[in-house]
Ligand SMILES: Nc1ncnc2c1ncn2[C@@H]1O[C@H](COP(=O)(O)OP(=O)(O)OP(=O)(O)O)[C@@H](O)[C@H]1O
């Protein structure tokens with residue numbers, strides 16, 4: 001795709017000429033006055049703008065053009081603005097440069113000169129953008145602890161910002177280890193409920209028979225072993241946010257009760273008769289394919305539509321190309337400091353291996369590999385073998401027996417999980433291990449999060 005270039009000029013002939021001259025190399029956006037320039041700039045976010053200073057309603061003086069210039073730069077100060085100035089307007093053009101424009105070009109325009117200048121503009125703007133990203137990383141700048149400057153993560157942060165201001169249920173989707181729980185917490189922290197509780201329940205880590213009472217609580221004597229009245233997680237989340245993790249694992253009878261809670265904002269404890277009003281925002285997450293579960297009848301459609309009022313999809317790490325190294329470096333910094341290994345860095349081959357790896361376990365896998373490597377590292381440099389990543393080209397053998405075993409285990413587990421749309425029980429059955437063993441393995445391999453134990 002060609003880079004976007006915004007041309008702002010009130011003279012239609014000039015707009016047409018420039019478009020004609022530049023359309024081969026750039027995606028041309030056109031505007032004829034300040035408001036339309038701003039609007040186009042906001043929606044398309046071009047990195048370079050060609051700006052005529054004499055814009056309506058004052059085409060005779062530079063006022064409107066200078067105002068446009070400062071508004072554009074206020075939106076994004078890495079934008080390169082080139083002033084197109086008529087004859088005898090050099091002084092205005094110089095003023096514009098004083099106000100932050102990158103360069104100016106006099107009319108009549110020499111197309112070759114313009115093309116060279118534009119190339120340089122895009123190049124410098126790119127450099128500045130990259131520099132800004134590194135600065136952000138060094139300052140540890142994050143979005144509620146989440147690192148990321150790649151386009152798909154910016155979209156995620158934008159969605160989080162938007163939904164945080166509402167009370168609507170949110171469904172967070174994404175492969176294992178992509179940061180679903182972090183995103184849920186970010187929504188809570190950015191919301192008006194931030195001073196209320198954030199209560200998590202991992203629906204897959206709790207045996208099906210206990211899940212109902214874990215969620216809704218129970219009265220004394222509700223079932224054998226119910227020695228006292230116990231509040232459920234939903235009740236605990238009153239005034240705050242309830243995070244239902246691995247929602248795809250909820251058995252159908254509990255789904256019905258959950259749906260009722262979402263509709264009526266009331267619950268009854270197991271064995272209780274009294275209705276309790278609950279004010280909790282619900283966020284759910286899953287790495288399972290709920291559409292498939294609905295088709296197969298194991299997940300209720302009405303519950304899905306209640307939960308998925310807003311959906312946020314966390315991209316797999318392999319789709320966040322520019323973030324992978326940033327994350328690796330920041331984990332290295334974080335884990336090295338307490339071990340007095342602050343000078344530790346990745347060597348070139350390690351960085352290449354990090355970029356090449358497919359990261360099936362996503363951010364958690366990256367975090368785990370770096371943590372382990374930092375502990376094991378002896379020199380000043382972390383190598384690809386320290387990370388148990390192959391340093392050769394794709395398809396090479398794992399470096400150690402341990403890495404080979406883990407790679408195979410990981411592959412088989414991911415396959416089984418995919419086959420069963422992320423459902424733990426059937427995947428465990430297929431692999432010939434118990435549910436808890438599968439959890440342990442997933443945890444070890446960075447496929448899943450630390451599982452909660454039922455209280
Ligand atoms: N953008 C990020 N920046 C920094 N750390 C991150 C980011 N995303 C995830 N992590 C870290 O990666 C790990 C996994 O994140 P999290 O538990 O939120 O993922 P998840 O999608 O809920 O995983 P699972 O599906 O296994 O439950 C956590 O240790 C978290 O701190």
Ligand SMILES: [Mg+2]
Pocket residue numbers: 180181245285449
């Ligand atoms: Mg999780």
